[in-house]
Every structure is written in structure tokens, then in C-alpha cells.
Amino acid sequence: MEAGNPSKDAPTPGNATQYEEVSLSDHDAVRKEKFNIMKNILLICLSFLLNFTAFHGISNLQSSLNSDEGLGTGSLSIIYGTLIISSLFTPTYVIRHLGCKWTMFGAILGYTTYSLANFYPTWGTLVPGSIILGISGAPLWSAKCTYLTTAAKRYARLSRESVDAVINRFFGIFFLIFQMNQIIGNLISSFVLSTANTTSLEFPDSVSQEEKLRIAEFCGANDCQNGTGRDESTSEAIPNETIYILMGIYTAVGFLAAANVGLFVDKIIIRNNESRGAKELLIGTFSHMKNQYQIMLIIITIYSGFEQAFITGDYTKSFITCPIAVNWIGLTMICFGAVDSICSFMFGRIEKYTGRVPLFSMSTLIFLAIFITLLVWVPYPTSPAPFFIIPAFWGIADAVWQTQLNALYGVLFFDRQEESFSNYKLWESIGFVVAFAYQSYVCVYVKLYVLLSFLIVGMSLYLAVELLERKRKMNQKSANTSKDHSERKQSFDNIRHNPEDNVTSF
Numbered sequence: 001m002e003a004g005n006p007s008k009d010a011p012t013p014g015n016a017t018q019y020e021e022v023s024l025s026d027h028d029a030v031r032k033e034k035f036n037i038m039k040n041i042l043l044i045c046l047s048f049l050l051n052f053t054a055f056h057g058i059s060n061l062q063s064s065l066n067s068d069e070g071l072g073t074g075s076l077s078i079i080y081g082t083l084i085i086s087s088l089f090t091p092t093y094v095i096r097h098l099g100c101k102w103t104m105f106g107a108i109l110g111y112t113t114y115s116l117a118n119f120y121p122t123w124g125t126l127v128p129g130s131i132i133l134g135i136s137g138a139p140l141w142s143a144k145c146t147y148l149t150t151a152a153k154r155y156a157r158l159s160r161e162s163v164d165a166v167i168n169r170f171f172g173i174f175f176l177i178f179q180m181n182q183i184i185g186n187l188i189s190s191f192v193l194s195t196a197n198t199t200s201l202e203f204p205d206s207v208s209q210e211e212k213l214r215i216a217e218f219c220g221a222n223d224c225q226n227g228t229g230r231d232e233s234t235s236e237a238i239p240n241e242t243i244y245i246l247m248g249i250y251t252a253v254g255f256l257a258a259a260n261v262g263l264f265v266d267k268i269i270i271r272n273n274e275s276r277g278a279k280e281l282l283i284g285t286f287s288h289m290k291n292q293y294q295i296m297l298i299i300i301t302i303y304s305g306f307e308q309a310f311i312t313g314d315y316t317k318s319f320i321t322c323p324i325a326v327n328w329i330g331l332t333m334i335c336f337g338a339v340d341s342i343c344s345f346m347f348g349r350i351e352k353y354t355g356r357v358p359l360f361s362m363s364t365l366i367f368l369a370i371f372i373t374l375l376v377w378v379p380y381p382t383s384p385a386p387f388f389i390i391p392a393f394w395g396i397a398d399a400v401w402q403t404q405l406n407a408l409y410g411v412l413f414f415d416r417q418e419e420s421f422s423n424y425k426l427w428e429s430i431g432f433v434v435a436f437a438y439q440s441y442v443c444v445y446v447k448l449y450v451l452l453s454f455l456i457v458g459m460s461l462y463l464a465v466e467l468l469e470r471k472r473k474m475n476q477k478s479a480n481t482s483k484d485h486s487e488r489k490q491s492f493d494n495i496r497h498n499p500e501d502n503v504t505s506f
Helices: 027-065 068-089 091-117 123-159 163-178 180-194 209-218 240-264 278-290 292-296 298-321 328-354 356-376 385-412 414-437 444-497
Strands: none
Touching (some): 027 068, 027 163, 027 240, 027 298, 068 123, 068 298, 091 123, 091 240, 091 414, 163 180, 163 328, 163 385, 180 328, 292 444, 298 328, 298 356, 298 385, 298 414, 298 444, 356 444, 385 414
């Protein structure tokens, strides 16, 4: 099924499933429809897993492999800077004209250009690759979110469940599979990079006093982007042949993700009204920024970009590469990805019983504990445990943020999906671009204080949104109850004053 004008959406041999309305009394049709919905959700999850296996595998290494002149983090900043512009102009227009399926297909191909650019990483190659990826990012995520929320509403009707519960479950399933990209991508990088230098995978038996002084001055929260105190360059220690093998694998994985969407995912009709013009769609995206809830969610959405940028850019560089070695990035981030993946699935189901607020509150407490720990911890490599425990707890907290924040946008702004998810990616991308832009210029302890500030303010505003929404629903329920009571009273009065109208004639 395709978005936009229904005349464009006649069934085609390769995409026959159209999610048409089916009678709930036709059990066979209902079962078949539910199967088709789940099939497409899982196929989309698989494509995102493959696509971001490549992208996150590469981006996790940028601050370490391409550290000269801030090339790696500079390219990431360009990606998210372009993504901001893309969020404003492209998602609604592209989705309306191409539909969710072909938007995702084309956007994933755009992501592969970044993998290709990393075969020969210079400003001349990474900048164009970053711009193309940034343009592709907003339509990709908006199309995915629109597809999932639309499918969730239809699945809720078929299974007679609440839309909120199904949306949360679908996002939980998505992030369970999606977050595995950190496991697979980092396994690939660790394995390939270790072939160049196997000794760097050996954890130090002891740490010399000189090494402790170096770590205390240049690593962890005290990393002020003035080097690691080592003489050698990380990028020079890895042969070009090893880089070519790594980027070749990531490029192939990206093309496989695009092929999966193009060949196997069914189209989906988003609305049955006719397509709007590009100008109207752009105005819709901007006008959504005036929504009271959207304004209040800006800080928490920006924070989402900040925290993801820190774990992939700053933690990997300042707390892993600096005190130990670049090869350990993959191993520690596997721990992050595994916990994030499992918890994403769990929280998607637990939310049905707990609600969002307890999950967000738990996540906030975990983040606060992590940030305080990173401020005071000097990452001496005396034991591997802390280097893995911190990413593990970060995975728990991030799982809440990714599943529940996405679902929150889907629930609050269901009638304006493209515009709301465009805004989501816009503000999240601002967090990414600011974090990566100052990554090479600001001390890590300053970044941790920035994270603490945005977390506290953002969480406070989010709780206010939940309170306002709860009051709105209570007032709506009260108004409906009063209306029903008034109608029943009016009916009773009519019967009492006009009894002859209610006499049955034989």
C-alpha cells in the first residue's frame, strides 16, 4: 500500500497486501491480515538492523580512526546538521510522493554512500557522503515511524486492543531488533581490527605509575581534546587493507538492507485523501512546532541526541581508546547494544502495566548515576568490569528513551504523524549536531554537566506534558459522561411529559 492518492495504490503482484478494512467477524481474514502486518514490521526491523549495523559500526569508530583535524566527528556533525534541514523540508513531501516503502528504500541507499566515503576518508569524500546521509535520515525515520504507527492502529482494531498498547509493543519489537546493530556492527569491527593487532585485545595485567599519570591527565572526564599523551596515531597503527575489508563488509550489509525493503516489504496506505502540495506540507511541519506539547518535549528530545552522541563519540574515545585501545570499542559497545536490545523489547511490553512515567523516572535515575560516576571515575585499566558495566546500564536507560519517546510522539500526535516525527528527528538531530560539533573543543567534564542539565530540565517538562494530557483525558471523559447523563435525562422528561407518544398500538 502506498501513501497518498488511492488511485496510485492498486495492488501489484509484488506487493499485494493492502491492509484493506476487513470484517472482524471473518476470522480467517483477520488472522491473515494480522500475519501480514507482523511480517512487514519484522522485515522493516531487519532492514534497519542491517542498515544501522553498517552506520553505527562506522560512526562508533570515527572519533578514534579519523581523529586528525576532527575529521571523524566533523563528518558526524555534518550528518546531523544536514538532518536538521532534511527534517524540515523532505519527510512529508517524499513520503507523500514515494510512500513509506520506497522512501525507506531510497534513504537506505543514501546511507551506503557514507560507507563508501570511508574507504578513503578525507574532507573531500566524507563531507559529500555525510550530506547525502543526512538528507536521507529524516525521511527514513519518518517513514518507519509512520509505517509502524499506522500498522499498529490497524492491528489494534483487528485484535481489539488499545492503540497505545499496540504502538508501544511494536516499538518495543522494533528496538529489540534494531539495537542488535550495536552487537553485530561492533563484533564485525572488533574482529576485523583485531586481525591487524591482536595484542591490543589483551587487557593490561598491571598499570605503571607513568601510565596512571597519563590516564589521569588525558583520559576520562579530564580529556580536553589535547591528545592522549601517546606518541603513536591510532589510524596509522591500522593498515589500509584492514580498513578496506571493514568498509567493504559494511557497504555490502547496507545494500542488503535496501534490497530487503525493495523486494519484500508491502506498501501501506496512510490516508485516503488526496496528496497535498509541497508548500502545504512544509507549512504543516513548521506549524506543528507551535503545538504546546511539542514545545515542552523539545528539551527531552534534544537530550536524546546528546546522550547517544556521548556514548558513541565521547565514551568510546575518552574512556576506551585513551586508557586501553581502539579495538576495545567494539567489545564494550556490544555490551551496550545487547542490554539495549533486550530492554527495548521488555519495556515495550512492561509499559502496558506500568505506564511511561515510571519507566522514564527509572531511566533518569540511571543516567544521573552514570554521569556522576563518569565525573569522578579515573579509567585506570586495572579491571575490565567498569568498562562494561557502564555501557550496560547506559543500554537500560537508553532503551527507555528510544522506545517510550518514539511511542509518546506516536500517541500524542497520531493525526499528524509525518509532521510530528519530522519534528522528533529535527530536535534529536540538533542534539547530535551540537554534541559532535563541540566534541573536539570541549572537555568531557563540561559535556557531562550539559547532559545533567538537559536531563533534569527535559524530564521536568515531560512530566508536565503527562500531567496535562491526563487532565485533558479526565475532562474529556467528564464531559462525555455529563453529555450522556443530559441526553438520558432529556429522554426521560420527554417520556414523562408525552406519555401518549409511548403507548403501543395494537
